[in-house]
Amino acid sequence: MMLGTNMKSLLTSRSQALKGRGFSRANSRHSLIPCHPERSQFVREANGSAESKDPYLHSCLMGGHEREGHDFSRAEKTPDTFRASAPEVRFWVAQRFSAAERPTMLRAALAAEGGRIVWTRALHALLLTAAIFLFLAATPASTDARFKDLGHRMMCTCGCGQVLLECNHVGCQSSDKMRNQLQAALDKGENDDLILQGFVQEYGPTVIAAPTATGFNKVAWIMPFVALAAGLVFVTWVVRAWKNRPEPALADGITIPQGHELDQFRTQARKETEQ
Amino acid sequence: MATIGSFALLLALALSVYSFLAGLLSLFGRDAASARLGETARRAGIASFGAVLLAAFVLVSAAFADDFSIAYIYHHSNRDLPAAYKFAVLWSGQEGSLLFWALLLAGFGFVLRLRYKTDQRLFAYAGVIISAVQVFFLLLVNVAAQPFGLMQGGIPADGTGLNPLLQYPEMVIHPPMLYLGYVGFTIPFAFALGALIMHYPGEKWIHITRRWTMVTWCFLTIGIFLGAHWAYAVLGWGGYWGWDPVENASLMPWLTGTAFLHSVIMQEKRGMLKVWNMVLIFATFLLALLGTFLTRSGIISSVHAFAQSSIGTWFIVFISLTIAVCTYFLVKNLAFLRGEHKLESLVSRESSFLFNNLLLLVVCFTVLWGTFFPILSEWVQGHKVTVGPPFFNRVAVPVALLLMLLTAVGPLLAWRKTSLESLKRNFLFPTIGSVAVGLLMIVFGVKPWEDPSYFYAVMAAVLSALVIFTVVLEFLRGGRVIAGKSGQNLFAAMLMLTRRNTRRYGGYVVHFGVALVIIGILGQPFNKEAEKEMAFGDKINLGRYTLVCQSYTQDDNPNYAVESAIINVFRNGKQITTLYPERRFYKSSGQPQTMPSIYPSFREDYLLVNDIYVVYEGKNETTGRPIIKAHLNPLVPWIWIGLVIMVFGTIVALVPNYVPVTAAATVPVRTTVHAGAGD
Numbered sequence: 001m002m003l004g005t006n007m008k009s010l011l012t013s014r015s016q017a018l019k020g021r022g023f024s025r026a027n028s029r030h031s032l033i034p035c036h037p038e039r040s041q042f043v044r045e046a047n048g049s050a051e052s053k054d055p056y057l058h059s060c061l062m063g064g065h066e067r068e069g070h071d072f073s074r075a076e077k078t079p080d081t082f083r084a085s086a087p088e089v090r091f092w093v094a095q096r097f098s099a100a101e102r103p104t105m106l107r108a109a110l111a112a113e114g115g116r117i118v119w120t121r122a123l124h125a126l127l128l129t130a131a132i133f134l135f136l137a138a139t140p141a142s143t144d145a146r147f148k149d150l151g152h153r154m155m156c157t158c159g160c161g162q163v164l165l166e167c168n169h170v171g172c173q174s175s176d177k178m179r180n181q182l183q184a185a186l187d188k189g190e191n192d193d194l195i196l197q198g199f200v201q202e203y204g205p206t207v208i209a210a211p212t213a214t215g216f217n218k219v220a221w222i223m224p225f226v227a228l229a230a231g232l233v234f235v236t237w238v239v240r241a242w243k244n245r246p247e248p249a250l251a252d253g254i255t256i257p258q259g260h261e262l263d264q265f266r267t268q269a270r271k272e273t274e275q
Numbered sequence: 276m277a278t279i280g281s282f283a284l285l286l287a288l289a290l291s292v293y294s295f296l297a298g299l300l301s302l303f304g305r306d307a308a309s310a311r312l313g314e315t316a317r318r319a320g321i322a323s324f325g326a327v328l329l330a331a332f333v334l335v336s337a338a339f340a341d342d343f344s345i346a347y348i349y350h351h352s353n354r355d356l357p358a359a360y361k362f363a364v365l366w367s368g369q370e371g372s373l374l375f376w377a378l379l380l381a382g383f384g385f386v387l388r389l390r391y392k393t394d395q396r397l398f399a400y401a402g403v404i405i406s407a408v409q410v411f412f413l414l415l416v417n418v419a420a421q422p423f424g425l426m427q428g429g430i431p432a433d434g435t436g437l438n439p440l441l442q443y444p445e446m447v448i449h450p451p452m453l454y455l456g457y458v459g460f461t462i463p464f465a466f467a468l469g470a471l472i473m474h475y476p477g478e479k480w481i482h483i484t485r486r487w488t489m490v491t492w493c494f495l496t497i498g499i500f501l502g503a504h505w506a507y508a509v510l511g512w513g514g515y516w517g518w519d520p521v522e523n524a525s526l527m528p529w530l531t532g533t534a535f536l537h538s539v540i541m542q543e544k545r546g547m548l549k550v551w552n553m554v555l556i557f558a559t560f561l562l563a564l565l566g567t568f569l570t571r572s573g574i575i576s577s578v579h580a581f582a583q584s585s586i587g588t589w590f591i592v593f594i595s596l597t598i599a600v601c602t603y604f605l606v607k608n609l610a611f612l613r614g615e616h617k618l619e620s621l622v623s624r625e626s627s628f629l630f631n632n633l634l635l636l637v638v639c640f641t642v643l644w645g646t647f648f649p650i651l652s653e654w655v656q657g658h659k660v661t662v663g664p665p666f667f668n669r670v671a672v673p674v675a676l677l678l679m680l681l682t683a684v685g686p687l688l689a690w691r692k693t694s695l696e697s698l699k700r701n702f703l704f705p706t707i708g709s710v711a712v713g714l715l716m717i718v719f720g721v722k723p724w725e726d727p728s729y730f731y732a733v734m735a736a737v738l739s740a741l742v743i744f745t746v747v748l749e750f751l752r753g754g755r756v757i758a759g760k761s762g763q764n765l766f767a768a769m770l771m772l773t774r775r776n777t778r779r780y781g782g783y784v785v786h787f788g789v790a791l792v793i794i795g796i797l798g799q800p801f802n803k804e805a806e807k808e809m810a811f812g813d814k815i816n817l818g819r820y821t822l823v824c825q826s827y828t829q830d831d832n833p834n835y836a837v838e839s840a841i842i843n844v845f846r847n848g849k850q851i852t853t854l855y856p857e858r859r860f861y862k863s864s865g866q867p868q869t870m871p872s873i874y875p876s877f878r879e880d881y882l883l884v885n886d887i888y889v890v891y892e893g894k895n896e897t898t899g900r901p902i903i904k905a906h907l908n909p910l911v912p913w914i915w916i917g918l919v920i921m922v923f924g925t926i927v928a929l930v931p932n933y934v935p936v937t938a939a940a941t942v943p944v945r946t947t948v949h950a951g952a953g954d
Binding site: 152155161206234239245 | 618620621633637652655662671696
């Protein structure tokens with residue numbers, strides 16, 4: 001490979017070389033660094049190389065596959081790719097280029113892979129953040145919060161048609177009794193499902209303020225989203241169908257401007273009609 | 276009196292039947308005899324309004340005259356009822372409400388029949404359809420729900436009085452507004468069906484009914500919000516929307532009506548969605564009928580239980596008949612409605628309208644589905660289930676947020692195709708601003724990850740801000756162009772901009788109002804409440820506010836006895852107001868009713884206003900002390916301000932566009948006549 005070859009041509013030539021070996025997706029939406037066969041080779045080489053003394057690089061290259069007993073012989077038959085990290089790019093460049101070439105090639109390679117690395121790391125950070133939030137959300141709520149939550153998931157049975165904690169009838173026989181029952185059940189340490197079941201047994205299924213996610217009641221929850229999904233599919237289909245309709249035939253000599261020229265006319269029309 | 280009223284209703288029915296039959300017959304011929312028959316039908320329709328008006332006048336007069344020989348007056352009035360509520364007796368009960376429906380419809384028909392010269396043929400078709408609807412409602416009040424039915428036995432000395440829940444100023448105007456909305460949709464419906472049957476060319480029926488539809492939509496909006504405010508200010512539970520079946524019933528035609536108002540623009544501008552617009556206006560009218568049916572039949576338990584009766588079968592038959600007629604003509608004339616559908620890009624005003632319609636319809640379907648699911652469950656499972664606020668909040672709110680996104684984005688997309696540059700120009704600053712609003716909320720302690728309701732609140736704030744910023748930016752941009760050309764100041768230029776395209780900029784003002792309403796709603800997860808039995812000087816701490824019981828007292832008037840508390844409200848040790856929550860005991864009906872006292876803290880909290888909402892829940896009979904429940908409801912006043920702005924925007928959109936008059940200047944032209952040049 002010639003010194004000064006830009007990464008695009010480098011990638012192209014590499015991908016052609018790989019295609020010849022049955023790796024057709026090597027350069028497109030995947031990685032600069034090829035798939036498992038070469039990776040396994042890099043790992044083996046890394047064990048004896050100067051870079052492998054770098055504990056981070058070493059652990060990166062050794063990480064996962066070998067520790068988990070990855071079957072490289074099987075991987076060699078699998079036309080797939082993996083995404084490269086910065087040390088892997090550095091290692092790949094170091095393996096292929098002379099010391100004089102390395103800085104240029106490394107910069108180009110890192111630039112090519114850099115965006116992907118940033119996005120991958122951002123994705124990891126996002127997932128981690130989401131996991132933390134989910135963990136926080138999953139922490140057990142206080143009794144007061146549970147009282148409020150459960151009290152809003154049940155209806156008052158006095159006939160007022162209001163949520164249990166929102167029934168404001170002073171001396172309402174139903175809501176006062178139900179609130180006391182709810183508090184007692186919480187004090188006993190019963191879980192939410194058990195408490196709700198107890199209320200259903202005593203007051204009937206209408207005491208629950210929304211359909212449960214069981215049996216036929218699931219239909220209540222599913223249908224609106226089915227309607228939304230069906231509507232979206234339908235509207236998208238309609239839009240595509242209308243978009244693909246042929247333009248009406250124009251009289252000879254009339255042409256409709258396209259692209260930038262059309263945008264200019266539109267801007268002009270917008271300005272003039274806004275006045 | 277009852278005899279006059281009954282006779283007037285019978286006469287109105289006879290005139291309406293004649294108007295329908297004669298009008299229908301006249302449509303089949305085009306000769307002079309048919310034209311004369313059509314004219315008699317039109318005049319019969321006009322006369323029917325006079326007859327219904329007389330009947331309504333008699334009923335109200337009977338209420339003022341305390342004529343308890345009429346059963347309706349006995350059940351809905353009493354001698355000590357204040358005059359305003361006696362007037363409201365007309366729509367306080369079942370029979371009166373149906374008479375009121377018939378009156379409004381006859382009134383709309385009256386106006387329509389007077390303006391028939393706009394397009395005689397189309398108006399004749401519409402007149403027949405309106406007469407058919409009139410016949411149905413007049414049949415109801417003549418046969419199934421007679422407002423002039425007499426008391427059996429002797430005449431009682433006093434009536435049982437109006438339901439205490441209805442004795443509130445807004446109750447005098449909430450039902451008429453709602454009915455104006457429901458009934459008003461009959462007019463665009465009649466024109467749409469008429470245009471479909473007669474293969475009326477072009478979009479003229481839309482132009483004729485555009486203002487009817489907008490006014491109707493506006494009335495329905497006002498009716499819904501007044502109902503919400505009544506629930507807030509009278510029911511005393513601290514909320515304004517409980518997803519009650521009757522509330523849902525009013526929301527459904529509003530949603531389809533809103534979709535219709537948007538999608539007709541597509542038909543006017545691009546000749547698209549002709550079938551869809553027909554379906555939408557048919558659905559809106561049917562849902563308005565369904566709303567009346569739900570309110571009046573009582574098939575689904577509701578807080579509006581005072582309106583229940585057994586006229587459901589009549590409505591089911593009429594709704595089914597209407598669906599059959601609409602479907603028949605729609606299928607028969609489908610070819611006539613072929614549109615000129617061609618889209619250039621997914622990112623265009625056209626596709627935003629399509630998705631806007633889809634989301635409005637999905638919310639409408641969700642509300643319909645949730646409202647009727649208890650009945651479906653009873654059929655399938657053998658027992659009813661409750662479909663209450665948790666269901667609607669969880670399902671409808673996410674879709675409504677998507678709708679808000681489209682409200683922000685849609686109006687600024689260009690027709691046919693929007694370029695990337697235009698997207699950047701229109702949305703860069705609004706997006707940055709709205710994201711900043713979301714971040715500010717998080718910085719000030721709202722943690723969207725802690726609770727889904729907080730997440731929705733942040734999303735709603737971000738999207739409302741996006742709507743507001745895009746609307747403001749659009750006004751500024753247009754205003755600057757005019758200011759640059761005319762030399763006016765920016766405010767005058769924006770005013771001129773609005774006057775030149777009232778529909779467009781009125782629509783933006785409505786969107787602005789909607790965003791304010793959403794801001795008012797998003798405060799709900801942050802509500803605080805406390806309840807306490809209060810002796811003199813006892814305190815309730817609620818956020819930054821301290822409520823101190825100064826005193827409690829009793830009073831009496833002919834209509835009701837009242838217990839009330841005097842509560843001083845302090846903020847940072849300084850008294851800001853005094854509230855007087857009441858509990859009334861209506862003498863004639865023997866029913867109690869709370870009357871909360873509300874203070875919006877604009878002067879203290881500025882834009883982040885709170886409602887301090889205090890309810891006198893009752894008295895501990897042992898100690899004689901009042902039990903006070905206090906709510907701190909953030910941002911709620913914005914809902915009512917949003918409504919005012921929505922109504923203002925609709926009024927703006929109704930005003931005809933200002934067209935600058937340009938007169939050609941006459942310049943004398945000097946001509947030289949050369950002698951001998953001519954022949």
